[in-house]
Amino acid sequence: MTQEGQPKIVVIAGPTASGKSGLAVDLALSLSGEIVNADSMQVYRGMDIGTAKPTADEQKSVPHHLLDVVDPDEAFNAALYRRKALPVIADICSRGKTCLVVGGTGLYIRALLRGLMEAPPSDPELRKELHREWQRHGPGPLHERLRNIDPVAAASIHPNDRTRIIRAIEVASTSGRMFSDLTKTHGFRDLKLRALQICLHMERDLLYERINKRTQQMISMGLIEETRALLKNGYSPELKPMKAIGYRHIIRYLQGKWSLEEAIACLQRDTRRYAKRQLTWFRAEPDAIWIDPRAVDMVLDKIHRFLASAQ
Missing domain, CATH: 1.10.287.890 (Crystal structure of tRNA isopentenylpyrophosphate transferase (bh2366) domain)
Incomplete structure (x- = not known):
């Protein structure tokens, strides 16, 4: 726990197939830790192989949380994830264990660490249309469209960040409000946790x-x-x-x-x-520390320093 009473957590994020799960298990074994899933697909029961869910042996060796939470026909989203994750994390930390939040779903991690703004509900038909336009013409036209609607949002969103570009256009189209105004009002400062954010990096090839x-x-x-x-x-x-x-x-x-x-x-x-797309998302995270997943000793050193610090 921090001096302010906020639980300290270690986030292990990065693109798919970068070795997050294996590294997290190794770290948890070294740190007497427990793992909280932050992969939006691994919450579904019966979807194990296609989501690269931790193996049975990995789950036996280290406690894992928020796997197999709902059936595939049940709704789940970032808000529900945060609601379920916060008490789990509080319990892990209260028992003196190191909490490792592990996954590649950037929105879930951002929601957990900073909260979510209240935004208009999605418009499924508009969203489908925007996705089709992206598929046909690439990111350029939609990013330009956002620039015409909400130049502040366009300047802050990477041109290849499909999820946020489409959401910003959707918000403006359905509510008449600027996405940038909503984010400014919220500030994403609903901070319940103190986090060390580690992102895994390796050569593209x-x-x-x-x-x-x-x-x-x-x-x-x-x-x-x-x-x-x-x-x-x-x-x-x-x-x-x-x-x-x-x-x-x-x-x-x-x-x-x-x-x-x-x-x-x-x-x-x-x-x-x-x-x-995952790399694009995580590169926009200002507090992320990029580390080669094979540099386990370096990762452990940064975690030990973080856990020992007063801040």
Whole structure:
């Protein structure tokens, strides 16, 4: 705990396939720690292989929290995540354990650390239209559209940050309010925790190689069978989790729309693109410390210094 009574946590973030889970387990074993999931897909039951959920052995060796929280047809979002995570973290810290928050969902981590502003509800049809426009024309036209609507927001959002660009346009279109005004009013200073934010970095070619290899491993481990079982259990391909990377690709294969080779190639491609978007998000985090995941001793040293500090 900090002097102000705020629990101290260590965040291990970074792009998919960068080695977050393995590093977190090693750190937790060294620090007498427990792990809190911050991956928006790992909260779903029955979606293990496609989400790269920690293995049974990893979960046995170190306590993990906020895995398998809801079924694929249940709603879950960043606000619910924060509501569930805060008491779990408080409990871990009250028992004198080191709390490691681990995942690649930047919005969940930001919500946990800074809170969420009250914004207008989403417009599913408008959001679909904006996503289609992004797919057809790339980021340029939408970022320019945002610049015309809300130049302050456009200046603060990276041109490749699809999620925030689309949300900013959506807010302005549905409410008539500027996204920049909402964020300024909130300030994102609902601070309940003191965090050391570590982001994992590796050379792009190595990361992409790991992504391609892990995709093949997922197929070998039974991603096709896992997806087939989800469909058999009545989960519609139209559900948001079923449209996630991995599952939507295998569904197209099972529907006969793609060959297995096409599904794997597209899965690898889309995962690489997702990793690029994650990196864009985390690079915008001002307090992030970038470290090679293989530099375990350096990570441990920074964590020990953080936990020992009064601030």
